[in-house]
Amino acid sequence: MQQTPELSWEERYQAHNTGWDRGEVSLNLIQWLESGVLKPCRIMIPGCGNGYEVLTLAKQGFEVVAIDIAPTPVKNLRKALADAGLTAEVIESDFFDLDFRDKPFDAIYEQTCLCALSPELWQKFETWLYDSLKINGELFSQFMQTYREGGPPFHCDMEDMRQLFDKQHWKWVNCNESQIMTVLNNKMEIPCLLRKRA
Ligand SMILES: C[S@@+](CC[C@H](N)C(=O)[O-])C[C@H]1O[C@@H](n2cnc3c(N)ncnc32)[C@H](O)[C@@H]1O
Structure with a gap:
């Protein structure tokens, strides 16, 4: 059977093939903000997409750096920021x-970014996240649970996550696996807070 060539992220945005896009800020981020666990600081959002979280954080006084490889969401996000009179580096x-x-950075907010990458890139991504944080900097992550082969999104098995973000480099501050949030398309994610060790 002929394989369909994989679409680039930009092609997916242009085709509106964006099942991951919540259209609004993530509930996990709201919880972290409302509980005071995440306070204004210099924060990075890798693979930000349309970046609803960028707007929320910028509005609350965070210094936000948002990154995406695809031109369409970058353009959308820059426009949304300008329309709202908010500032962030995109x-x-x-x-x-x-x-x-x-x-x-003081903090990194990772949402459907790790799970969007092929697992062969996860170690490289973990190292890059670690290098991008200050000592004691915090990683706010949401580990996607698809319970199936293949992706994206790829299943972030929690044992694999604990090996990837190993105890020598990361303190697992809070990761309540019973607190699974349902997201789009019946996929689930586990919110976890990890702190970079020296
Ligand atoms: C599944 S989407 C999630 C987007 C956004 N975080 C959200 O929740 O809506 C993954 C995003 O990561 C971006 N991305 C993938 N690989 C990337 C890379 N190597 N560098 C920067 N962005 C990347 C894609 O363009 C896409 O916007």
């Missing part, structure tokens, strides 16, 4: 081409 780039070690 970078159109492959995040692996960016090096923030000279100005690391």
